[in-house]
Amino acid sequence: MAIIRKILGSIILFFNWLFTPKGVTREQEEQQKIDVSTEKLKLYQYNACPFCVKVRRAMKRMSLPIELRDIRANPEYKKELEQEGGRLMVPCLRIENEDGSYTWMYESSDIINYLSEKFNVTD
Template sequence: MAIIRAILGSLILFFNWVFTPRGVKRTEELQTQIDQDVQKLTLYQYKACPFCVKVRRAMKRQSLPINTRDAKRSEQSREELIAGGGKLAVPCLKIEENDGETKWMYDSSDIISYLENRFA
């Protein structure tokens, strides 16, 4: 089972690499603003999880340099995710709001909708 998962994971990463989407081009001013805004976002993810790849592709399409944390390889990231979000499931987007509140958004479709609504 672990071998099948490893093969599937490698295939996903390979095809993701071959078919990497192009990032949207913005004016320098707007991109600088967005680069600043995404400092308050962190994606907890696994490298080869298909749902995480889906979110990373959406980030690439929208040229959003969101920080990522690998919750499989890094114990510290895993603990942060469980403590903050309440469960070990990926992808999860940590959103630090301007009012100081922090939201933890699970589910790839919700995360992609959020990014599209906020940055598209």
């Protein structure tokens, strides 16, 4: 089972690499504002997870440089996700609120919709 998952993961990553989407181009000033705004966002994920690939591709299309937190490579991120997010499921977007608290958003489609609305990009 682990081998099948590994093979499928490699195939997904290969096609993702082959058909890497193009990002939107913005005026430098506008992109800089977005870059600052995305500092409040962290995506908990791992490389070969198909739902994570879906979100990463959307981020690429929208040119959003959101920090990726690989839960397989870093046990601290895994612990944070499970203990603070409440569930060990990826992808999960951690959103830093105005008051410093965090909102943990699960579900790839919800994350993509949130990003499209926040950054005004139709994905």
